[in-house]
Amino acid sequence: MARFTEIGTAKIPGKGTELRLLQRNDEFSIKIAGTTGELMNSRVHGSEDALATLACERIAGQPAPRILIGGLGMGFTLAAALSATGKDARITVAELVPEVEQWNRGPLGAAAGNPLDDPRASAYIGDVADLLKTSDGQWDAILLDVDNGPEGLTRKENNWIYSPAGIAAAQKALRPDGILAYWSASQEHAFTEKLRGAGFSAEAVTVRGLRPGKGAYHVIWLAW
Template sequence: MARFEEIGTATIPGDGTRLRLLQRNDEFSIKVAGTTGELMNSRLHGSEDALATLACDRIASQPEARVLIGGLGMGFTLAAALSALPQDARVTVAELVPEVEAWNRGPLGSAAGYPLHDARASVHIGDVAELLREGKGSWDAILLDVDNGPEGMTRKENNWLYSPAGISAAQRSLSSDGVLAYWSAGPEHAFTERLRRAGLSVEPVTVRALRPGKGARHVIWLAW
């Protein structure tokens, strides 16, 4: 069997954590240097797809819908969002690590079908929190998949997104009929209650990592 080979490295701004991009034939993996576990694998993207489709199905009929995605990853959430949205929609992806955009424009892009080639997609290099703090009410859907869930694993600053302050900023950034969607590797009852205390209607949805009925169980919170 072929072995994974490292084809790229990147450092997360601000904390020095190093990411490794690995390839084995048509399979890709992203890991944190010095660990054995994976952050992402190109064969396990069912829940990333669900993050986009569950949210975008709710706003697809809105004219000129605007969607913000926090975290580019391997491009699967972006690809699924573009598939669910009409041609007049626009999707902005906030990606903290510039090399991740370069990977998606290079060999890694083949995994999700090069969604960055779609004219409806654009990338903001920077923390998605910067855009949420603007609070302009201009997004019809905000999809957040920047870490392992409510408890940040790769970057402690990500915890702000799941805090009352972060939730409030996301609410202010939504249009009147907008929807928030949060991805998590597992359930977190306290986060469900935190969303409800913010005055949001909440629907936690269990999805599978590989495809419906297969793979680990992940959670998508829809809030509006």
């Protein structure tokens, strides 16, 4: 069996640790240097797809939706959002690590169908928190997949996204009847209550990591 080969590395801003991009034939993996577990794998993206499809279902009546995605990853959430919306959609994906965008415009892009090549998509290189703090009633949907969930793993600064201040900023950034969605590797009931405490109606939807009926259980929070 072929082995994974490292084809790229990138520093995580603010943490000093490295991301490693690995390839084995047409399969890709992203890991944190010095660890054995994967952050993501190109064969396991069912819950990343669900983050987009569940949210886009809520804004299906919007003829020209504006969508913000926090976290490019391997491009699967962006690809699913493009697939779920029409020709007048405009989707901005914020990615903190510049090399991750470069990987998606290079060899990694084919895994998700090169969604950054779609003219409806644009990339913002920087922290999605900065866009949330400066947006005011701008987005029909905000999809956040910037860490492992409310208990941050890759970068402590990501915790702001899940804090009362971060939730309030996202709420202000949404248009009327907009939808806020978070991806998480695991359930955390306290976060559902935190969203409700901020004035949202909220539900936690359990999805499978690989595809319906297969893979680990992940959680998508929807708040409106």
